[in-house]
Amino acid sequence: MKNKQEIGALLLRVVLGIIFIGHGTQKFQGGIENIAGWFDSIGLPGVLAYLVASIELVGGIVILLGLATRIVGGLFVIVLLGAIVTVQLAAGFIGGYAYDLALLAISVYLLLNGSKLYSLDSYIVKRKGDRPFWL
DSSP: OOOHHHHHHHHHHHHHHHHHHHHHHHHHHTTHHHHHHHHHHTTSOTHHHHHHHHHHHHHHHHHHHTSSHHHHHHHHHHHHHHHIIIIIGGGOIIIIIHHHHHHHHHHHHHHHHOOOTTOHHHHHHHHHOSOOTTO
């Protein structure tokens, strides 16, 4: 049987990837220009909306596949800290930043520990024989 820790990391990676794919897709399908306008309205550069949505969508796909898990986990940490500080904190814990805090904890875990089980990173290491810095 596989290591319980690796199974847990795989579950966290898959769930986080699916959630972020959903959030990124929603931003693009709902009109990224509207999100950019909303960013402007709260004092953030509108172009940041494109960056955040891209990190969410592409990062979600990449982390789901287990590629550069630690790097993407770090990007998610930055996005989530930004969301908590700029928007969710003012809304309070429940109905505000509780959900983002849970995603932040998962992202920090993956940033620190990675997730090798059923990952493209592990496949690459087996093929090349050297360990990339993000594993």
